Amino acid sequence: MSVVGMLVRQLLRYGLYAGAYILLISQLSLFDRGWCFFYLGFLLFLPLGTPVAVQLLLGFAMGLTMDITYDTGGLHAAAAVLLAYLRPWVLRLLTPRDGYDAQDSVNVHQMGWQWFMVYLLLLVGLHHLAYFLLELGSFRHFGLTLTRILASIAFTSVAMLIVQLLFFPVRRGRG
Amino acid sequence: MRNLIAFLLRYQGVMLFVLLEVVSLFLFVTNSTYQRAAFFNSSNAYLGVVLARRKEISDYFRLTDLNKQLLTENARLRQQLFPPDFAHREADSLPVGRDTLGHVIYRHLRPLGAVPGVGLLAQNAKPKPAAPRPDTLLLGGARLAAQDVAYPLVPARVINNSLRSVDNYLTLNVGAADGIEPGLGVLSAAGIVGRVKAVSAHYATVTSVLHSKSAVAAKIKRDGTFGSVKWPGDDFSHMLLDYIPRQNRLVRGDTVVTSGYNAVFPEGVFIGTVESFVKEPDKNFWTVTLRLGTDFSRLTYVYVVHNRPRAERDSLEASVVAPEPPTPKLVVPKHPPR
Numbered sequence A: 001m002s003v004v005g006m007l008v009r010q011l012l013r014y015g016l017y018a019g020a021y022i023l024l025i026s027q028l029s030l031f032d033r034g035w036c037f038f039y040l041g042f043l044l045f046l047p048l049g050t051p052v053a054v055q056l057l058l059g060f061a062m063g064l065t066m067d068i069t070y071d072t073g074g075l076h077a078a079a080a081v082l083l084a085y086l087r088p089w090v091l092r093l094l095t096p097r098d099g100y101d102a103q104d105s106v107n108v109h110q111m112g113w114q115w116f117m118v119y120l121l122l123l124v125g126l127h128h129l130a131y132f133l134l135e136l137g138s139f140r141h142f143g144l145t146l147t148r149i150l151a152s153i154a155f156t157s158v159a160m161l162i163v164q165l166l167f168f169p170v171r172r173g174r175g
Numbered sequence B: 001m002r003n004l005i006a007f008l009l010r011y012q013g014v015m016l017f018v019l020l021e022v023v024s025l026f027l028f029v030t031n032s033t034y035q036r037a038a039f040f041n042s043s044n045a046y047l048g049v050v051l052a053r054r055k056e057i058s059d060y061f062r063l064t065d066l067n068k069q070l071l072t073e074n075a076r077l078r079q080q081l082f083p084p085d086f087a088h089r090e091a092d093s094l095p096v097g098r099d100t101l102g103h104v105i106y107r108h109l110r111p112l113g114a115v116p117g118v119g120l121l122a123q124n125a126k127p128k129p130a131a132p133r134p135d136t137l138l139l140g141g142a143r144l145a146a147q148d149v150a151y152p153l154v155p156a157r158v159i160n161n162s163l164r165s166v167d168n169y170l171t172l173n174v175g176a177a178d179g180i181e182p183g184l185g186v187l188s189a190a191g192i193v194g195r196v197k198a199v200s201a202h203y204a205t206v207t208s209v210l211h212s213k214s215a216v217a218a219k220i221k222r223d224g225t226f227g228s229v230k231w232p233g234d235d236f237s238h239m240l241l242d243y244i245p246r247q248n249r250l251v252r253g254d255t256v257v258t259s260g261y262n263a264v265f266p267e268g269v270f271i272g273t274v275e276s277f278v279k280e281p282d283k284n285f286w287t288v289t290l291r292l293g294t295d296f297s298r299l300t301y302v303y304v305v306h307n308r309p310r311a312e313r314d315s316l317e318a319s320v321v322a323p324e325p326p327t328p329k330l331v332v333p334k335h336p337p338r
Helices: A003-023 A040-044 A052-070 A075-093 A113-136 A142-167 B002-010 B012-032 B045-060 B063-081 B120-125 B310-321
Strands: B136-139 B142-145 B154-161 B169-172 B185-188 B191-199 B204-208 B215-220 B226-230 B238-242 B255-258 B270-279 B286-292 B301-305
Touching: A003 A040, A003 A052, A003 B045, A040 A052, A040 A075, A040 A113, A040 A142, A052 A075, A052 B012, A052 B045, A075 A113, A075 B012, A113 A142, B002 B012, B045 B063, B045 B154, B169 B191, B169 B301, B191 B270, B215 B270, B238 B270
Parallel strands: none
Antiparallel strands: B136 B142, B154 B169, B154 B301, B169 B204, B185 B191, B185 B301, B191 B204, B215 B226, B215 B255, B226 B238, B238 B286, B255 B270, B270 B286
């Protein structure tokens, strides 16, 4: 795939994830406790070989978009940058026995359920932990925050899983 | 030099990470100070259009609910407009009204609106408008001038609203072009809403009272005890009332209104009713839970209110308090709780 094609593709993904989140998904909530951080899909499903610096900048850009929309200053950005920084570590942790192929991508059909679920839950969990504790700024309502974190992890993970099952190719090849 | 470049390349990830985190946290921390306007916020022109459009679409799906809200408000206003039929009746033995010359007013002899003691000429010269427009608006139980040219009460539409974060904000569809400026209070028909934080030409960002650093100067309407209303951060329908001394008696259902000590809200605007109160052993004050009058989950129409003596009062208070050393006597605090 050419570089320009790649850029256009990623730009489109950025617009789709951010647009869907702002226009529709941010209004949904699970039991008034959990939210779907749908825009994380953009960062989670980036190509495996993306350089760390690029990932960090993309995470910052995506987070700042959300911060401007929801007046949270830099809260989304801080958590998203953390996610972008942790992603290569988690990928390294989960390397298959014979390493990643050139065609591998974050795809539940290619990498298997076990790999994908560990990847998803680990990164989403760390992101939500950082996000909600940072938002709270203290440990006052810790029980409430914990239920928020757990409900949000469930909601976001299920949404990401649905995105994977609906929109990602079953056969390898397109990457 | 080569080593330096190699070093930078080797640790580019870590350094960029730290840099971006510091920037984000800086933005976050400066944003959550309650008064200061943030550099980036949702009242900028492009995002305002997106949010307004989103609201238009989502409104379409709750037209019934909106209509119902407006109908109930209309019904309440009509009730005030049409007084019961005995409202103008005069008591037969109690003191009756007197006009400015000391004559007893017999209202049943004169049609309502005729001016006593003024000839036909004056009446002809100044014909009364058929239906006088209301000059005050009842917002949260307080009467506010609706048509004062110098201090307009600006109706606005909420186009973005968060209520489940620790710090909540709203976006309104009015801006500097409508005379909105940062620091003005925002009310709804049911009570207080927040305070304008930043404005663009056509949109405004409002810090909701559901904010971890919000504090509204309040008083209990029954006996006038002053306190301060805060939001504990968990539930958007309840707030806490602080600084009510333990010796005071409290009653469930007491009305709590703004005290007018801070120049953001006018005096007497409804905040909520006392729902429960407990005496905690380690505190000198009651811990009072209020049920908020404003239902933030279906906030649609709000009013931005100008509190008129504000600039003058702020400068006066600053000039009075500034040169003195802080004394513990009971004066209006220099930085009133917001």
